[in-house]
Amino acid sequence: MTTADLLTALPGLMRGAGMTLLIVLIAIAGGIALGLPLGTLWSALPSRRLLRSLLWLFDRVFRGFPALVLLFLVYFGVGSIPGMRISPFAAVALALGLRSAAYQSQLFRAALEMVDKGQRDAAASLGLSGTATFIHILLPQALRFSLPGLANEYSVVLKDSALAFAVGVVELMSRGKFLSMATKDTATPYLLIAAMYWVLTQLGVTFFRQIEQRRRIPGLGTHASQSRANRGTQP
Protein backbone atom coordinates (compact mmCIF):
# COMPACT_ATOMS: atom_id res chain seq x y z
CA MET A 1 0.00 0.00 0.00
CA THR A 2 1.51 3.30 -1.06
CA THR A 3 1.49 6.55 0.86
CA ALA A 4 -0.71 8.00 -1.87
CA ASP A 5 -3.25 5.25 -1.20
CA LEU A 6 -3.06 6.00 2.49
CA LEU A 7 -3.77 9.67 1.96
CA THR A 8 -6.78 9.06 -0.29
CA ALA A 9 -8.12 6.48 2.12
CA LEU A 10 -7.80 8.61 5.24
CA PRO A 11 -11.11 10.51 4.92
CA GLY A 12 -12.97 7.23 4.50
CA LEU A 13 -11.22 5.73 7.50
CA MET A 14 -12.07 8.79 9.58
CA ARG A 15 -15.73 8.43 8.56
CA GLY A 16 -15.51 4.81 9.67
CA ALA A 17 -14.01 5.86 13.00
CA GLY A 18 -16.80 8.39 13.39
CA MET A 19 -19.42 5.74 12.80
CA THR A 20 -17.70 3.42 15.29
CA LEU A 21 -17.67 6.18 17.89
CA LEU A 22 -21.33 6.90 17.25
CA ILE A 23 -22.26 3.25 17.73
CA VAL A 24 -20.25 3.05 20.94
CA LEU A 25 -21.65 6.26 22.41
CA ILE A 26 -25.24 5.29 21.73
CA ALA A 27 -24.76 1.76 23.04
CA ILE A 28 -23.09 2.98 26.23
CA ALA A 29 -25.66 5.73 26.74
CA GLY A 30 -28.47 3.24 26.24
CA GLY A 31 -26.68 0.89 28.58
CA ILE A 32 -26.55 3.50 31.31
CA ALA A 33 -30.15 4.58 30.71
CA LEU A 34 -31.38 1.05 31.17
CA GLY A 35 -28.63 -0.49 33.26
CA LEU A 36 -28.68 2.05 36.06
CA PRO A 37 -32.39 1.60 36.89
CA LEU A 38 -32.05 -2.17 36.53
CA GLY A 39 -29.01 -2.31 38.76
CA THR A 40 -30.71 -0.12 41.32
CA LEU A 41 -33.82 -2.29 41.29
CA TRP A 42 -31.77 -5.38 41.70
CA SER A 43 -29.84 -4.12 44.69
CA ALA A 44 -32.85 -2.48 46.31
CA LEU A 45 -35.33 -5.33 46.01
CA PRO A 46 -33.55 -8.57 46.77
CA SER A 47 -36.73 -10.13 48.05
CA ARG A 48 -39.23 -9.66 45.20
CA ARG A 49 -39.10 -13.02 43.43
CA LEU A 50 -40.88 -12.20 40.19
CA LEU A 51 -38.91 -9.05 39.63
CA ARG A 52 -35.65 -10.78 40.36
CA SER A 53 -36.47 -13.59 37.93
CA LEU A 54 -37.24 -11.09 35.19
CA LEU A 55 -34.02 -9.22 35.83
CA TRP A 56 -32.13 -12.50 35.89
CA LEU A 57 -33.67 -13.49 32.55
CA PHE A 58 -32.74 -10.19 30.96
CA ASP A 59 -29.21 -10.60 32.21
CA ARG A 60 -28.88 -14.17 30.92
CA VAL A 61 -30.31 -13.39 27.49
CA PHE A 62 -28.14 -10.39 26.76
CA ARG A 63 -24.95 -11.57 28.42
CA GLY A 64 -25.32 -15.20 27.45
CA PHE A 65 -24.79 -14.99 23.70
CA PRO A 66 -21.89 -13.79 21.61
CA ALA A 67 -22.50 -10.23 20.43
CA LEU A 68 -22.64 -11.36 16.80
CA VAL A 69 -25.44 -13.82 17.53
CA LEU A 70 -27.36 -11.10 19.35
CA LEU A 71 -26.86 -8.78 16.42
CA PHE A 72 -28.28 -11.28 13.92
CA LEU A 73 -31.18 -12.10 16.25
CA VAL A 74 -32.15 -8.46 16.49
CA TYR A 75 -31.62 -7.58 12.82
CA PHE A 76 -33.04 -10.65 11.09
CA GLY A 77 -35.33 -11.62 13.91
CA VAL A 78 -37.16 -8.30 14.09
CA GLY A 79 -37.15 -8.12 10.31
CA SER A 80 -38.84 -11.49 10.03
CA ILE A 81 -41.86 -10.31 12.00
CA PRO A 82 -44.34 -9.36 9.30
CA GLY A 83 -44.70 -5.64 8.95
CA MET A 84 -41.61 -4.79 10.97
CA ARG A 85 -38.45 -3.28 9.58
CA ILE A 86 -35.35 -2.27 11.47
CA SER A 87 -32.45 -0.42 9.94
CA PRO A 88 -29.00 -1.97 10.28
CA PHE A 89 -27.81 0.91 12.45
CA ALA A 90 -30.82 0.65 14.74
CA ALA A 91 -30.26 -3.09 15.04
CA VAL A 92 -26.64 -2.55 16.06
CA ALA A 93 -27.56 0.19 18.53
CA LEU A 94 -30.31 -1.95 20.01
CA ALA A 95 -28.30 -5.17 20.27
CA LEU A 96 -25.16 -3.57 21.68
CA GLY A 97 -27.17 -1.20 23.86
CA LEU A 98 -29.21 -3.96 25.48
CA ARG A 99 -26.10 -6.05 25.92
CA SER A 100 -24.30 -3.16 27.55
CA ALA A 101 -27.32 -2.55 29.76
CA ALA A 102 -27.12 -6.13 31.00
CA TYR A 103 -23.44 -5.74 31.87
CA GLN A 104 -23.94 -2.31 33.34
CA SER A 105 -26.82 -3.42 35.53
CA GLN A 106 -24.34 -5.71 37.25
CA LEU A 107 -21.83 -2.89 37.38
CA PHE A 108 -24.21 -0.46 39.06
CA ARG A 109 -25.59 -3.08 41.39
CA ALA A 110 -22.08 -3.80 42.65
CA ALA A 111 -21.26 -0.10 42.84
CA LEU A 112 -24.33 0.58 44.97
CA GLU A 113 -23.45 -2.24 47.28
CA MET A 114 -19.95 -0.84 47.65
CA VAL A 115 -21.28 2.29 49.34
CA ASP A 116 -20.55 2.03 53.04
CA LYS A 117 -23.57 0.78 54.98
CA GLY A 118 -22.99 3.50 57.48
CA GLN A 119 -24.02 6.08 54.92
CA ARG A 120 -27.60 4.86 54.89
CA ASP A 121 -27.70 4.89 58.71
CA ALA A 122 -26.30 8.39 58.84
CA ALA A 123 -28.80 9.59 56.25
CA ALA A 124 -31.67 8.05 58.18
CA SER A 125 -30.52 9.62 61.38
CA LEU A 126 -30.50 13.00 59.63
CA GLY A 127 -34.10 12.47 58.62
CA LEU A 128 -33.52 12.04 54.90
CA SER A 129 -36.19 10.13 52.99
CA GLY A 130 -35.31 7.00 51.03
CA THR A 131 -35.41 8.84 47.72
CA ALA A 132 -33.38 11.76 48.99
CA THR A 133 -30.83 9.37 50.44
CA PHE A 134 -30.58 7.62 47.10
CA ILE A 135 -30.22 10.71 44.96
CA HIS A 136 -27.97 12.78 47.18
CA ILE A 137 -25.93 10.25 49.13
CA LEU A 138 -25.89 6.81 47.51
CA LEU A 139 -25.97 7.59 43.81
CA PRO A 140 -23.06 10.09 43.77
CA GLN A 141 -20.83 7.64 45.55
CA ALA A 142 -21.96 4.66 43.50
CA LEU A 143 -21.37 6.53 40.26
CA ARG A 144 -17.81 7.25 41.29
CA PHE A 145 -17.25 3.59 42.13
CA SER A 146 -18.62 2.55 38.76
CA LEU A 147 -16.25 4.68 36.69
CA PRO A 148 -13.49 2.09 36.23
CA GLY A 149 -16.11 -0.46 35.22
CA LEU A 150 -17.62 1.99 32.74
CA ALA A 151 -14.22 2.62 31.21
CA ASN A 152 -13.88 -1.10 30.73
CA GLU A 153 -17.37 -1.35 29.25
CA TYR A 154 -16.47 1.37 26.74
CA SER A 155 -13.46 -0.66 25.69
CA VAL A 156 -15.56 -3.80 25.28
CA VAL A 157 -18.33 -2.13 23.28
CA LEU A 158 -15.68 -0.51 21.08
CA LYS A 159 -14.43 -3.93 20.08
CA ASP A 160 -17.92 -5.34 19.67
CA SER A 161 -18.71 -2.50 17.28
CA ALA A 162 -16.34 -4.13 14.80
CA LEU A 163 -19.06 -6.69 14.15
CA ALA A 164 -21.49 -4.12 12.83
CA PHE A 165 -20.68 -4.79 9.17
CA ALA A 166 -22.23 -8.24 9.50
CA VAL A 167 -25.57 -6.46 9.22
CA GLY A 168 -24.37 -3.77 6.87
CA VAL A 169 -23.19 -0.86 8.99
CA VAL A 170 -19.99 0.52 7.55
CA GLU A 171 -17.68 1.37 10.42
CA LEU A 172 -13.92 1.40 10.94
CA MET A 173 -13.35 -2.34 10.63
CA SER A 174 -15.20 -2.65 7.34
CA ARG A 175 -13.42 0.44 5.97
CA GLY A 176 -10.23 -1.43 6.70
CA LYS A 177 -11.53 -4.44 4.80
CA PHE A 178 -12.42 -2.33 1.78
CA LEU A 179 -9.03 -0.69 1.82
CA SER A 180 -7.34 -4.06 2.03
CA MET A 181 -9.29 -5.20 -1.02
CA ALA A 182 -8.69 -2.05 -2.98
CA THR A 183 -4.93 -2.13 -2.41
CA LYS A 184 -4.64 -5.94 -2.54
CA ASP A 185 -2.69 -5.61 0.72
CA THR A 186 -3.77 -7.71 3.66
CA ALA A 187 -1.38 -6.43 6.31
CA THR A 188 -0.84 -2.67 6.22
CA PRO A 189 -4.48 -1.56 6.26
CA TYR A 190 -5.16 -3.69 9.31
CA LEU A 191 -2.14 -2.33 11.12
CA LEU A 192 -3.53 1.11 10.38
CA ILE A 193 -6.97 0.14 11.66
CA ALA A 194 -5.42 -1.35 14.79
CA ALA A 195 -3.67 1.94 15.47
CA MET A 196 -6.93 3.82 15.04
CA TYR A 197 -8.78 1.49 17.39
CA TRP A 198 -6.00 1.98 19.90
CA VAL A 199 -6.43 5.75 19.67
CA LEU A 200 -10.18 5.40 20.16
CA THR A 201 -9.62 3.20 23.20
CA GLN A 202 -7.17 5.68 24.69
CA LEU A 203 -9.64 8.51 24.12
CA GLY A 204 -12.23 6.67 26.18
CA VAL A 205 -9.83 5.67 28.92
CA THR A 206 -8.55 9.22 29.23
CA PHE A 207 -12.10 10.57 29.26
CA PHE A 208 -13.11 8.36 32.16
CA ARG A 209 -9.89 9.04 34.01
CA GLN A 210 -10.54 12.78 33.67
CA ILE A 211 -14.01 12.38 35.12
CA GLU A 212 -12.58 10.35 37.96
CA GLN A 213 -10.08 13.11 38.74
CA ARG A 214 -12.45 16.02 38.45
CA ARG A 215 -15.27 14.43 40.40
CA ARG A 216 -13.13 12.86 43.06
CA ILE A 217 -14.49 13.11 46.58
CA PRO A 218 -11.54 13.42 48.96
CA GLY A 219 -11.60 10.60 51.43
CA LEU A 220 -13.97 8.44 49.43
CA GLY A 221 -12.35 5.31 48.20
CA THR A 222 -11.11 1.88 49.02
CA HIS A 223 -7.67 2.85 50.21
CA ALA A 224 -6.34 0.74 53.03
CA SER A 225 -5.98 3.88 55.07
CA GLN A 226 -9.78 4.20 55.09
CA SER A 227 -10.64 0.60 55.84
CA ARG A 228 -12.38 -0.29 59.06
CA ALA A 229 -9.45 -2.36 60.24
CA ASN A 230 -7.24 0.67 60.31
CA ARG A 231 -9.68 2.99 61.99
CA GLY A 232 -8.27 4.35 65.13
CA THR A 233 -4.70 3.44 64.27
CA GLN A 234 -4.03 6.40 61.98
CA PRO A 235 -3.40 9.89 63.22
Added chain:
Amino acid sequence: MSKRFSQTAVYSLLLSLAVGLAAVPAVAQTVYVDGIDAAFPPFSFINTQGEAEGFDVDVVRWIGEEMGFDIQIVPVDWDAIVPTLKLGTIDLIASGMTITQERLEQVAFTDPYWSIELAVVVRQTTDSDGEPIGEKNLFTAMQPGQRVGVQRGTTSQSWLEENVAANGIEIEIVLYDNFLLALDDLEIGRVSSAVMDEPTALSAIGGRPLAVAGTIATGEIYGYAVRKDDTELLSLLNEGLRRIQASPVWDELVTEWLVGQ
Protein backbone atom coordinates in the same frame (compact mmCIF):
# COMPACT_ATOMS: atom_id res chain seq x y z
CA MET B 1 -27.06 20.09 41.03
CA SER B 2 -30.42 20.90 39.50
CA LYS B 3 -29.20 23.25 36.83
CA ARG B 4 -26.37 21.03 35.68
CA PHE B 5 -28.65 18.03 35.72
CA SER B 6 -31.23 19.68 33.51
CA GLN B 7 -28.49 20.96 31.22
CA THR B 8 -27.13 17.46 30.83
CA ALA B 9 -30.61 16.12 30.27
CA VAL B 10 -31.31 18.64 27.51
CA TYR B 11 -27.99 17.96 25.81
CA SER B 12 -28.47 14.22 25.89
CA LEU B 13 -32.00 14.56 24.57
CA LEU B 14 -30.76 16.70 21.70
CA LEU B 15 -27.98 14.24 21.00
CA SER B 16 -30.31 11.28 20.91
CA LEU B 17 -32.72 13.19 18.73
CA ALA B 18 -29.98 14.09 16.29
CA VAL B 19 -28.75 10.56 16.23
CA GLY B 20 -32.25 9.18 15.88
CA LEU B 21 -32.87 11.37 12.86
CA ALA B 22 -29.57 10.39 11.33
CA ALA B 23 -30.36 6.75 11.80
CA VAL B 24 -33.67 6.84 9.98
CA PRO B 25 -33.02 5.86 6.39
CA ALA B 26 -34.49 8.21 3.84
CA VAL B 27 -36.20 6.06 1.25
CA ALA B 28 -38.04 7.75 -1.57
CA GLN B 29 -40.09 5.97 -4.17
CA THR B 30 -37.54 6.16 -6.94
CA VAL B 31 -34.39 5.24 -5.07
CA TYR B 32 -33.29 1.66 -5.23
CA VAL B 33 -30.58 0.38 -2.94
CA ASP B 34 -27.99 -1.83 -4.59
CA GLY B 35 -26.13 -4.17 -2.29
CA ILE B 36 -22.65 -5.15 -3.41
CA ASP B 37 -19.81 -7.31 -2.27
CA ALA B 38 -17.23 -4.65 -1.50
CA ALA B 39 -14.45 -7.02 -2.39
CA PHE B 40 -15.25 -8.50 -5.78
CA PRO B 41 -13.26 -6.81 -8.49
CA PRO B 42 -13.76 -6.31 -11.35
CA PHE B 43 -17.52 -6.47 -10.88
CA SER B 44 -17.91 -4.52 -7.66
CA PHE B 45 -15.49 -3.17 -5.12
CA ILE B 46 -14.77 -0.15 -2.98
CA ASN B 47 -11.78 1.90 -4.10
CA THR B 48 -9.27 3.60 -1.83
CA GLN B 49 -11.43 6.71 -1.68
CA GLY B 50 -14.26 4.65 -0.31
CA GLU B 51 -16.39 4.85 -3.45
CA ALA B 52 -18.04 1.94 -5.21
CA GLU B 53 -16.53 0.97 -8.55
CA GLY B 54 -16.70 -1.90 -10.96
CA PHE B 55 -18.42 -3.32 -14.03
CA ASP B 56 -21.73 -4.02 -12.32
CA VAL B 57 -21.62 -0.69 -10.53
CA ASP B 58 -21.26 1.14 -13.83
CA VAL B 59 -23.96 -0.94 -15.54
CA VAL B 60 -26.49 -0.42 -12.77
CA ARG B 61 -25.79 3.31 -12.62
CA TRP B 62 -26.30 3.55 -16.40
CA ILE B 63 -29.54 1.59 -16.19
CA GLY B 64 -30.72 3.85 -13.40
CA GLU B 65 -30.12 6.96 -15.46
CA GLU B 66 -31.72 5.41 -18.54
CA MET B 67 -34.80 4.04 -16.80
CA GLY B 68 -35.29 6.99 -14.48
CA PHE B 69 -34.47 5.88 -10.96
CA ASP B 70 -31.75 6.70 -8.45
CA ILE B 71 -29.29 4.13 -7.27
CA GLN B 72 -27.71 4.02 -3.86
CA ILE B 73 -24.84 1.55 -3.60
CA VAL B 74 -24.10 -0.01 -0.24
CA PRO B 75 -21.51 -2.63 0.64
CA VAL B 76 -22.93 -5.67 2.39
CA ASP B 77 -21.30 -8.67 4.00
CA TRP B 78 -21.57 -11.32 1.24
CA ASP B 79 -22.57 -14.06 3.67
CA ALA B 80 -25.67 -12.11 4.65
CA ILE B 81 -26.49 -10.54 1.31
CA VAL B 82 -29.51 -12.65 0.35
CA PRO B 83 -31.19 -12.32 3.78
CA THR B 84 -30.47 -8.60 3.62
CA LEU B 85 -32.23 -8.44 0.23
CA LYS B 86 -35.21 -10.36 1.53
CA LEU B 87 -35.35 -8.12 4.59
CA GLY B 88 -35.69 -5.08 2.38
CA THR B 89 -32.62 -3.14 3.44
CA ILE B 90 -31.39 -3.48 -0.14
CA ASP B 91 -33.50 -3.81 -3.27
CA LEU B 92 -31.12 -5.50 -5.66
CA ILE B 93 -27.80 -7.28 -5.78
CA ALA B 94 -25.54 -6.35 -8.67
CA SER B 95 -22.25 -7.90 -7.78
CA GLY B 96 -21.08 -10.66 -10.05
CA MET B 97 -23.68 -13.04 -8.68
CA THR B 98 -24.07 -16.43 -10.31
CA ILE B 99 -27.58 -17.68 -11.04
CA THR B 100 -28.01 -21.01 -9.28
CA GLN B 101 -30.97 -23.28 -8.57
CA GLU B 102 -30.43 -22.79 -4.88
CA ARG B 103 -30.47 -19.02 -5.15
CA LEU B 104 -33.51 -19.10 -7.45
CA GLU B 105 -35.46 -20.55 -4.55
CA GLN B 106 -34.75 -17.39 -2.57
CA VAL B 107 -34.64 -14.57 -5.10
CA ALA B 108 -35.55 -13.65 -8.65
CA PHE B 109 -32.83 -13.01 -11.23
CA THR B 110 -32.73 -10.78 -14.28
CA ASP B 111 -31.84 -12.21 -17.66
CA PRO B 112 -28.22 -13.37 -17.61
CA TYR B 113 -25.83 -10.65 -18.68
CA TRP B 114 -22.45 -12.35 -18.57
CA SER B 115 -20.97 -15.81 -18.40
CA ILE B 116 -17.77 -16.80 -16.69
CA GLU B 117 -15.63 -19.75 -15.97
CA LEU B 118 -13.85 -20.68 -12.79
CA ALA B 119 -10.09 -20.26 -12.72
CA VAL B 120 -7.70 -22.45 -10.79
CA VAL B 121 -4.86 -20.28 -9.56
CA VAL B 122 -1.50 -21.74 -8.55
CA ARG B 123 1.94 -20.50 -7.66
CA GLN B 124 4.20 -19.54 -10.46
CA THR B 125 7.49 -21.18 -11.18
CA THR B 126 9.79 -21.24 -14.21
CA ASP B 127 10.10 -24.04 -16.73
CA SER B 128 13.25 -25.31 -18.41
CA ASP B 129 13.24 -22.38 -20.83
CA GLY B 130 13.00 -19.90 -17.96
CA GLU B 131 9.42 -19.10 -18.87
CA PRO B 132 6.91 -18.56 -16.06
CA ILE B 133 4.58 -21.48 -15.66
CA GLY B 134 2.13 -22.68 -13.07
CA GLU B 135 3.52 -25.00 -10.45
CA LYS B 136 0.62 -27.34 -10.95
CA ASN B 137 -1.87 -27.97 -13.72
CA LEU B 138 -5.58 -28.62 -13.39
CA PHE B 139 -5.06 -32.31 -12.68
CA THR B 140 -2.18 -32.15 -10.25
CA ALA B 141 -3.98 -29.40 -8.34
CA MET B 142 -6.99 -31.64 -7.72
CA GLN B 143 -5.29 -34.63 -6.20
CA PRO B 144 -6.27 -36.23 -2.89
CA GLY B 145 -4.69 -34.38 -0.03
CA GLN B 146 -4.28 -31.11 -1.91
CA ARG B 147 -5.45 -28.01 -0.09
CA VAL B 148 -7.64 -25.82 -2.29
CA GLY B 149 -8.69 -22.35 -1.16
CA VAL B 150 -12.05 -20.78 -2.04
CA GLN B 151 -14.13 -17.86 -0.88
CA ARG B 152 -16.89 -19.07 1.39
CA GLY B 153 -20.36 -19.02 -0.11
CA THR B 154 -19.26 -18.88 -3.74
CA THR B 155 -19.97 -21.17 -6.67
CA SER B 156 -16.31 -22.19 -6.54
CA GLN B 157 -16.95 -23.76 -3.18
CA SER B 158 -20.08 -25.57 -4.27
CA TRP B 159 -18.55 -26.72 -7.56
CA LEU B 160 -15.59 -28.27 -5.75
CA GLU B 161 -17.85 -29.89 -3.19
CA GLU B 162 -20.19 -31.37 -5.77
CA ASN B 163 -17.76 -32.34 -8.50
CA VAL B 164 -14.53 -33.18 -6.80
CA ALA B 165 -15.08 -34.08 -3.18
CA ALA B 166 -18.37 -35.86 -3.88
CA ASN B 167 -16.67 -38.01 -6.50
CA GLY B 168 -14.25 -39.39 -4.01
CA ILE B 169 -11.26 -37.17 -4.75
CA GLU B 170 -10.38 -36.12 -1.26
CA ILE B 171 -9.09 -32.62 -1.64
CA GLU B 172 -9.22 -30.39 1.37
CA ILE B 173 -11.40 -27.37 0.67
CA VAL B 174 -10.19 -24.42 2.73
CA LEU B 175 -12.73 -21.64 3.20
CA TYR B 176 -11.80 -17.97 3.31
CA ASP B 177 -13.69 -14.80 4.11
CA ASN B 178 -12.61 -13.40 0.76
CA PHE B 179 -10.61 -14.55 -2.25
CA LEU B 180 -7.73 -12.20 -1.51
CA LEU B 181 -6.93 -14.08 1.67
CA ALA B 182 -6.98 -17.31 -0.32
CA LEU B 183 -4.46 -15.84 -2.76
CA ASP B 184 -2.28 -14.65 0.10
CA ASP B 185 -2.21 -18.11 1.58
CA LEU B 186 -1.52 -19.54 -1.87
CA GLU B 187 1.52 -17.31 -2.21
CA ILE B 188 3.00 -18.42 1.08
CA GLY B 189 2.21 -22.05 0.50
CA ARG B 190 -0.61 -22.76 2.93
CA VAL B 191 -2.79 -23.96 0.09
CA SER B 192 -1.63 -25.44 -3.19
CA SER B 193 -4.30 -23.79 -5.35
CA ALA B 194 -7.20 -21.38 -5.17
CA VAL B 195 -10.38 -21.47 -7.20
CA MET B 196 -12.46 -18.39 -8.01
CA ASP B 197 -14.32 -16.65 -10.81
CA GLU B 198 -11.95 -16.06 -13.71
CA PRO B 199 -12.38 -12.27 -14.07
CA THR B 200 -11.74 -11.88 -10.37
CA ALA B 201 -8.66 -14.08 -10.54
CA LEU B 202 -7.24 -12.12 -13.47
CA SER B 203 -7.78 -8.83 -11.69
CA ALA B 204 -5.98 -9.99 -8.59
CA ILE B 205 -2.94 -11.95 -9.67
CA GLY B 206 -1.22 -9.15 -11.58
CA GLY B 207 2.21 -8.51 -10.17
CA ARG B 208 2.16 -11.58 -7.97
CA PRO B 209 4.01 -14.84 -8.55
CA LEU B 210 0.76 -16.60 -9.39
CA ALA B 211 -0.63 -18.09 -12.58
CA VAL B 212 -3.89 -19.51 -13.83
CA ALA B 213 -3.37 -23.23 -14.24
CA GLY B 214 -6.55 -23.61 -16.22
CA THR B 215 -10.23 -22.87 -16.22
CA ILE B 216 -13.26 -24.93 -15.39
CA ALA B 217 -16.17 -24.38 -17.79
CA THR B 218 -19.10 -24.48 -15.44
CA GLY B 219 -21.48 -22.62 -17.74
CA GLU B 220 -22.01 -20.10 -14.99
CA ILE B 221 -24.04 -17.04 -15.78
CA TYR B 222 -24.37 -13.82 -13.84
CA GLY B 223 -27.63 -12.07 -13.17
CA TYR B 224 -28.88 -9.29 -10.94
CA ALA B 225 -30.99 -10.43 -8.02
CA VAL B 226 -34.17 -8.86 -6.69
CA ARG B 227 -36.83 -9.99 -4.26
CA LYS B 228 -39.18 -12.57 -5.73
CA ASP B 229 -42.22 -10.28 -5.49
CA ASP B 230 -40.45 -7.21 -6.89
CA THR B 231 -41.68 -7.60 -10.46
CA GLU B 232 -41.47 -3.86 -11.11
CA LEU B 233 -37.75 -3.56 -10.44
CA LEU B 234 -37.12 -6.82 -12.27
CA SER B 235 -38.73 -5.55 -15.47
CA LEU B 236 -36.94 -2.20 -15.11
CA LEU B 237 -33.61 -3.98 -14.84
CA ASN B 238 -34.31 -6.38 -17.68
CA GLU B 239 -35.35 -3.56 -19.99
CA GLY B 240 -32.30 -1.60 -18.89
CA LEU B 241 -30.05 -4.55 -19.65
CA ARG B 242 -31.57 -4.90 -23.11
CA ARG B 243 -30.90 -1.24 -23.80
CA ILE B 244 -27.36 -1.14 -22.49
CA GLN B 245 -26.40 -4.27 -24.37
CA ALA B 246 -27.74 -2.71 -27.56
CA SER B 247 -25.69 0.42 -27.03
CA PRO B 248 -21.94 0.99 -27.53
CA VAL B 249 -21.61 1.60 -23.78
CA TRP B 250 -21.69 -2.15 -23.23
CA ASP B 251 -18.59 -2.84 -25.27
CA GLU B 252 -16.84 0.10 -23.64
CA LEU B 253 -17.52 -1.24 -20.17
CA VAL B 254 -16.58 -4.78 -21.13
CA THR B 255 -13.29 -3.59 -22.55
CA GLU B 256 -12.63 -1.43 -19.53
CA TRP B 257 -13.35 -4.00 -16.85
CA LEU B 258 -13.50 -7.51 -18.23
CA VAL B 259 -11.01 -7.93 -21.00
CA GLY B 260 -7.25 -7.96 -21.14
CA GLN B 261 -6.17 -7.21 -17.59
